[in-house]
Amino acid sequence: MTHKKQFDSPPRRVALFVTCMVDMLYPEVGMATVELLERHGVEVVFPAEQTCCGQPAFNSGFWEEARPLARRFVDIFEPLVRQKQVDAVVAPSGSCTTMTSHFYQLLLENEPAYRERAAFLGAATFELTEFLVDVLGVTDVGARFDGRLTYHACCHLLRELGIDRQPRALLDAVEGADLVAMTGADECCGFGGLFAIKNGGISTAMGQRKAQNIAKSDADAVALCDVSCMTHINGLLSREGQRCRAVHIAQVLTNQVDVAARPASDEVAPESKAAPRRWQDDKVKG
Amino acid sequence: MTTSTIDLTLPYKTRVQDALGNKHLRTALDRSTGRMAGQRVAAMTAVDGQLLRDQVRQMKEHVIRNLPDLLEELERTITANGGHVHWAKEGVDVQRLVVEIARKANVQKVVKAKSMATEEVHLNQALQSAGMKVVETDLGEYIIQLAGEPPSHIVAPVIHRRVEEIAEVFQRELDMPPTLDPQVICSVARGALRKEFLSADMGISGCNFAIAETGTCCIVTNEGNGRMSSTLPRVYVVVMGIEKLVPTVEDAFLQYQALCRSATGQQCSVYLSMTNGPRRPGDTDGPEEFHVILLDNGRVDMLAKEYGEALCCLRCGACLNVCPVYREIGGHAYGSTYSGPIGAVISPSIHLEVTDVDKLPYASSLCGACREACPAKIDLPRMLLELRRDVVEEGDAPLFDRQSMQAFSFAMGSRGRYEAAGKLGSLGSNVFAGMSGGNIKFMPGPLAAWTSSRDFPPLAKRSFREQWKERQRGRKSIGEGKKEE
Amino acid sequence: MSARDEILDRIRTILSRPELSFPPVEAPPLTADERMTVTHAEGDAAALARRFGQELEKLYGSYEILSSAIEVRLALINRLTDWAAEEDAARKGPKPETFGQERMVLSWAPAQLPIDGLAEALADMQWQLVAPDKLTSPEALEKVRFVRFGVTGVEAAFASTGSMLVVSGPGTNRSASLLPFRHIALIPFSRLYATMEAWLTERRAAGELVDLLRTRAGWNMITGPSKSADIEMNLTLGVHGPKYVHAILFDDTRPVISEAERAEIARLMALDDDE
Ligand code: SF4
16 A cells, blocks of 8 residues: 655645535535644645545446546546645545545556555545644644534444554544543444445445444434545434434534534634535534 | 335346445444444453464465475365365366265255355355255354345344344244244243254354364354364365465464454354364264365465465454445445445455445445544455456446546646646536525436535635745735845 | 266366366375364373363363373262262262163273273272263163263363374274263374364374274264253253263373372272271
8 A cells, every 4th residue: 555645844735625425515524624633733635636536436346437437537636746735635534535545456456657656646545634734743632522422433444444543643632622432433324435325224234233333322412524424324313313423523623513502614714604404414403 | 014124136236225325234233343343342352452463464474485395284274184175166066075075965854054166156056956964053143044135244143133024934934922032032042943954964164263283173152053064964065265274373362362352352253163073083073074164165266366465364244334335335235145344345256146246346425434443454455446446447337437437538638638627527516505505415327326426616716826825926926025025 | 867967967068168167276285294183182181181171161071181191090089979969969869760871880991991801990989881882773872871971082172172093993992982971082292283184193103093983884073061052052962972971081191009099099909998
């Protein structure tokens, strides 16, 4: 596997790979990511050409359909790093980071030129918490959370990227947070991309097990590093009428999550009040 | 009788539905898999488990790289030990070979120790149609043989049944007085099976590993049925996959320990039984005839199709115990002799008749827990991804998947199309969300598979990129303002 | 072409493909130097004996450690007597028919046991050591079918896991450690190793490992009593093999008989005279 890029001096500018799910479903997570990076002196650029890394197609066997998206992704981000316009690429997602830095090697196996470029890019692509803790050396971002908080380790993040210590260290430093343990915190929530549709029954059973464990932990919120798993877990918590919600770690670290008062998403985008309720709204309601 | 059994011949979808709807099955699975997984973790962390896995992996890679030479060496040593080596390309060849050996030796009754390889080739049915009585002697296998069903786990064949159901089978088949005491059930089995052992003409077992340099066939058991089957009957037959060998005696003891720790969390199984041919002059006991059948049945295909890594498998079952999918549906829903992650990987290559085998690579959320548990460090998730690719390339993917993935790839292929799709989606999803007052509780078409049990959030009214653009506009004017100063 | 040649040829062809992603081209064997010892045990023979016993006990076996070979006979008789009494006490209902096998002990040939005079000592206490020449026919097996006790030595024993290695050969049957309900293994310190790897290394260094295995047909490593977890993960003992495994470990390394032992012998002989 690719070795991560080492920095002689602290990185000053990064390209944000926001991921399509964050872009379309959870812009507040993207904003929180920007805020965290900027707060630590890192300038953020957003290459507007970016769309999706192609994971949904790759993951379900449609490699032919995924390849153009992979090449496209490399074409957008690799020159920025190669020409030193940015020091690194940062994504608020363990899964999409895995796709671009690990799975592209498999997907582009027969395209040596792209594969090499993808490897170069992959070495400079970091998941958000990894970047904060390992590259910037930050664990205390000065966040505050009043309530019980637990952590769900998303599969790709934990087992493909080996990232676990970093998000936990960041949460450890959140003032006021009562960190509670959850049984089976490192067990899959059952999302798995198209798996959630193709094997809806199994996926739901896995999610229900996760929801039960969350309920048993008595947490007010479950922090995690992937909005895909967050969507699945919240889909179940909401359907089951549970009060607890899954939240992206960037939201916790930017004080977006308020379990007692009004929804955090409004702070980022006040105009979204008119929009249908968000997860956070439901929580307040509960 | 309330059973925990799934009909293997049903379509995949039905099998899974039956499994998910079966409370008894899920209770049984819950009670067992978690515990087995926990015991493995304890046993692997008690020693240098990482080094052990690395060394097993290195040894197995060496084995596969040198497979032809090692197989020839094994053939030589077994023959020199006085054993007979047979080669079988397909399952039917094993059936034919064993029936021939049995006929020649005038065999009436066969006792079998647990063996996945013989399950794979349906050996029992073949022997029974040739007029022989076949008795499974592993306690779990014996129970399911009495109940008339196949095993559902590589090492714990009756993991899908609760004690209540097992007791019912014994009361019905063996006139056991009513009890739920496992120790009593066990002693009833001991009595019944001892009779079979003492009167059997042939013993059949699989082989956990065979040692090339000495021609030793090893089986790992806790009950002692493997020892009985390889000791008491006149004829002893071993059926083994061609990949199940190790070069040296030391390698065997290394793999043995990795296997025990991974399978059941034991340091050592109760018995490691090693057979070097038939009994020698002067021996008191042991079989007079010893046969080894080396089975291909799709294993070479696996190597050819780039799934050779799966040939490193020790059949420890660790990947089943940690698999969140296996834990929900159990082994039978896979419809194959081999279930769980490793089953999903090898079933499409092994020559088995599995209904809907192309659905198996999709029976995984790709969470990676299996790879983490595997003592041979087999990258099961990667192979599942590649198998999915194969399914698609062979044109076996459902039309809906194909169309939606093509549409997806097209939409994501340009910024303009992506943004347009986002806008449309945002409008559309908000319509559904509006209908249910917040989260989306209903989506049309195949997407209903999500919303039938889970809510879905509406798309954001204003995407990140829109918000970013606005923000930058604001920034720029500030920046420009500064410049002017 | 035979199935054999077809299979081997095909594997060779596939392995020669340069683009084959697995197995790697460079796939060296594990060498003796790098191969790990999985579990460890340390100390002198007495310490290893204790460790062996502790490991066996964890697996529901039992053990005793004797400081000399001379004590083994008495210990064995005591163990048999206790077990017989235990069975009598536990039995509900009438005694089952044992066809005269009640006081039999299935054993290796006396010459193969690590203690002399065992058959005689047992006979004095009305126990009959049986070591059949052949156990290959149903008739021969029938004659020991109801024997409850088995006695064997070991080829080697491994302290770190509480395992013992038994080997078939002239006078060392496979059945005595397998068929009876209760098995007693006699383990002299001289056959006790820290680990299975230590034994393998010693035999390999002596250049006899391969021959040793190949000249004997049946090897078994036994670690504790027969068990199963097949019924909902419940532990059940004695499924097919012995339900009780007792190890008598004894120091056979001391050359002279101690005073205490001399006294013990005198006492035993006096007992004989009384009868
Ligand atoms: S794939 Fe690995 S974990 Fe699964 S059975 Fe084989 S060796 Fe065990």
